[in-house]
Amino acid sequence: MITVEKDQPVKTGQKLSGAEMVIESLKKEQVDVVFGYPGGAVLKIYDALYDGGIPHLLPRHEQGAIHAAEGYARVTGKPGVCIATSGPGATNIITGIADAMMDSLPLVIITGQVQSSALGSDAFQEAPILGVSMSITKHNYQVLDVNDLPRIMKEAFHVATTGRPGPVLVDIPKDVSAAEAVFEYPDTIDLPGYNPAHDPESSAIQGVIEAIKEAKKPVILSGAGVIHSEGHEELTKFAEKTNIPVVNTLLGLGTMPADHKLYLGMGGMHGTYAANMALYESDLIINIGARFDDRLTGNLKHFAQFAKVVHVDIDPAEIGKNIPTDIPVLGDAKEVLTQLLDEELPEADCRTWRRQLDTLQNDYPLWYHQDDDSFKPQRLFEIVHEMTKGDAIVTTDVGQHQMWAAQYYKFQRPNRWVTSGGLGTMGFGLPAAIGAQVGAPKEPVVALIGDAGFQMTMQELAILNEYQLPLKIVIVNNQSMGMVRQWQELYYNERYSESLIPNQPDYVKLSESFGIKGKSVNCEEDFQQVMKEALQTDGPFLIDCSVTPEENVYPMVGPGKGIQEMVGVKP
Amino acid sequence: MRRTVNLLVNNKLGVLNRMTNLFLRKSLNIEYLTVGPVDDDSNVSMLTVVINLEEDQVMEEMKNQLEKQVDVISITETSSKSLFFSKTYEKQ
CATH class of the missing domain: 3.40.50.970 (Thiamin diphosphate (ThDP)-binding fold, Pyr/PP domains)
Structure with missing residues (x-):
């Protein structure tokens, strides 16, 4: 067994164990922290981790580890990395994986697995995590040959962090983490079926501009896609240039400063009255990076019934999923906003609309009754x-x-x-x-x-x-x-x-x-x-x-x- | 309406499961299914799925979800009349 000393670079052609490859791959991806919990099937990986190189946090339950990885990803924008052992370790992180999938958080999850020769034998601490997690991951892998491990790790980080981010799980049987092979971390990705980048079509950009010119009651709905693409400054500029008010989704909070004069608050089930009425009465909804989730839209029958709908999304499957879209704009939110800002943007003709919404904001602020007997x-x-x-x-x-x-x-x-x-x-x-x-x-x-x-x-x-x-x-x-x-x-x-x-x-x-x-x-x-x-x-x-x-x-x-x-x- | 979905997919462990899971998620029953490599030493398989589905909108969503999969290289959908086995199926 070749031991990788702390911070000692791996030489070209050097043989490593699968476990060491995992750690080396994490270093190549510049992972600065790992959240995990050891166990039988990941002992090899933890042994490789013992040699140092990557700080590790030990939450006291695997669910804690995966939610911590989510919190880390949410705040840093970098992929959160989580390690769990086979069987109960892997099933304990299921909730967090599903959570990250729903909220588009980039995670790379490494699970241990029983010996590949024992797969499907109800071996001790065996759970078929590949099948179990298939529907709640962006993609997942089971590594059956140690030679594939560097490529799979590379792909896992690529898939997790590009396009619409999401969790990717890599399941590694015990014998694969013990087996040795030459470690060569690939420079390129070969995934012919995976094309996450979309350039917004110029006709779509023009369509948005024409729609703004015609609109009398426009509103921007901004969601988490704006945060993932780091397009918040462009969003504010776009709203200011066009003079269009902004509603945030729950996950879009922070995409526009809450004290901005164009900001109407959160929309949806517990949103502000002004935000919801803006969405309801609008004749042009410009959705940037939100997925028209049911807590936002309420009963679909009533939503956007007077509006032309622009939907900017990096994920083609979201466009038209819940709400029929008049102007689909496929692309990264920041990229689309930048292209819009490069054009001659019209100021929307919506003085009356703005006045109406200002009145709603003033007349229907959030409220509660103060109470002398208890703390509200x-x-x-x-x-x-x-x-x-x-x-x-x-x-x-x-x-x-x-x-x-x-x-x-x-x-x-x-x-x-x-x-x-x-x-x-x-x-x-x-x-x-x-x-x-x-x-x-x-x-x-x-x-x-x-x-x-x-x-x-x-x-x-x-x-x-x-x-x-x-x-x-x-x-x-x-x-x-x-x-x-x-x-x-x-x-x-x-x-x-x-x-x-x-x-x-x-x-x-x-x-x-x-x-x-x-x-x-x-x-x-x-x-x-x-x-x-x-x-x-x-x-x-x-x-x-x-x-x-x-x-x-x-x-x-x-x-x-x-x-x-x-x-x-x-x- | 019977619809046929043809998918070119990576010929890899678990891909069939991955695809059928998506149909399950939309509560769509697969009535007919074939899968096989496009040629002898190919890493690519053709997966043909026949479902009974009226709504175009649901079909569109289904295709979008399938298309998103890393292992799906291409996808086409045809109505039931254009493929012989769906005709065969309809005779039963």
């Missing part, structure tokens, strides 16, 4: 925004607290918002915050998490001190699965079936047991004070904050309703 969760989010000056990296789980964060945290720039959008994964927030902090070690990271979701992955508190991750955790504690409770209140005759969690752990003692400072608060004054203390603390800090348990998220588009049929738009 919405106020909590406002305070977090104020105290971090709107510039922290914010992570959440899914549910009420996620919607309040989206409503009340006014993002000024992209890559600060780490949330589980498409899959809606409870347990995402804490491990994702860990990955985000690893990716941005000097930035303030605040994990805003509900009490129910926190209990799904709270074991990851264990690694905050170990890796000196100074993140601030706020448990928005309403002693329930808030959104489930809200739906049961509104649509299930207040029959709170299994959604209330009155028996809560002592989160302060829990965090102290991990050596993390923790405090419990239940009013605005105390929260202000403790949050200030948390932000001034060098290390990690946990705040268990009791909020009004029966508070609901409004405004709201009810199930089956169109986006114009919002309830709770006024106090």
